[in-house]
Amino acid sequence: MEQHNPSIRDEALALLRSGTTNRAVAERLNVPRGTIGWWLHEDRKRRGVRYEQPTDCPVCTGRELDHASYAYLLGLYLGDGHITSKPKQHHLSIFCDAVWPGVIDEAESAMRAVMPMPRTGRRERNNCVEVKSYSKHWTCAFPQHGPGKKHERPIALQEWQQEIVDTHPWPFVRGLIHSDGCRNMNWTTRIVQGERKRYEYPRYYFTNVSDDIRRLYTDTLDALGITWTHCTRAGKPYNISVARRASVALMDAHVGPKY
The missing domain is CATH 1.10.10 (Arc Repressor Mutant, subunit A)
Known part of the structure; x- marks a missing residue:
């Protein structure tokens, strides 16, 4: 040596x-x-100094948080996010369809904006891209983490999270749609001057098994003045539909289709 x-x-x-x-x-x-x-x-x-891993966790350090990015990442987490706990760190994973590269990029950018210090990475498997970030402080940012599936346990926002959603509702809705929602074209038929004609119209869907997460979504839509309805399929009210023209126009302006 x-x-x-x-x-x-x-x-x-x-x-x-x-x-x-x-x-x-x-x-x-x-x-x-x-x-x-x-x-x-x-x-x-x-x-006799004990090593402490440096962190830029906004909850623990009081560092100014990018609220818009956090609201978007919160929506992604509640939809298709998961935290894996390990002895020295937690892995935040957002699972994205590989056909939407823009959503994948935006998910990783939001992670870096919320906590720039932890490293991020991607892993693709079976047309699914897992966007990951490693930090033992992700459970501070998302206290909804817990054992079991989200729809099998209560999901409620803490006061500071609700304040962020109230201030930045559109990024939150956008994150939910980018995870568990979509914009598609529906069609129906109408009789016009005695002739049946096909009529197409855009619609936003959001599907989540958790009653609490659906309620967070619809409460935010209510605050934004968006008209929505339950769309029950096979007896299960897991789908929320936005189809009124004015409401769809607002969603198009602030959310838009996946990309």
Whole structure:
């Protein structure tokens, strides 16, 4: 093992204690990163300092949060999101259909806007892209996390989350639609001057098994003045439909089809 001058080690430790990253110190002093990391570990051990993983969690640090991005990410999480808990970190995963690359990009951008420090990644399998971010603080941002499926346990927003949704309702609705909704064309027939003609019209659907999540969606639609109806299929009221022309026009202006 290469021996380094003690003065270089002391300089490295001084830089590390001031907040300089291992990489920056290694490049500045031309010392391998592994050596820098070992010096830092031994220094903490000698001083009895317990290492705490740095975080930019807005809940824990009070850092200003990008509310619009959070509202959108909250909608995605409630629809197709999941947090996997591990001993040292939590994995936030948003599952997206591979045919919508724009939604995939927007999901990852929202993760980075809400917590820039954790790394993100993607994994594709069976035409599904899992957008992931790794941080033990994702459960702080989404306290709805818990054991079991979302529709099998109560889902309620905390006061600070509801305030964000109230202030940024459209990103929240957009996140829900991008996860568990769609915009499609329906059709029906009408008698016009004695002749039956086909009539097509756009409609937004949102489908979720959780009564609580559907209620969060419809309560937000009510606040926005959007007219909606239950659309029961096979006796199950899991579908929420928006089909009135004025309401669809508002949804088109602020949500739009997946892309």
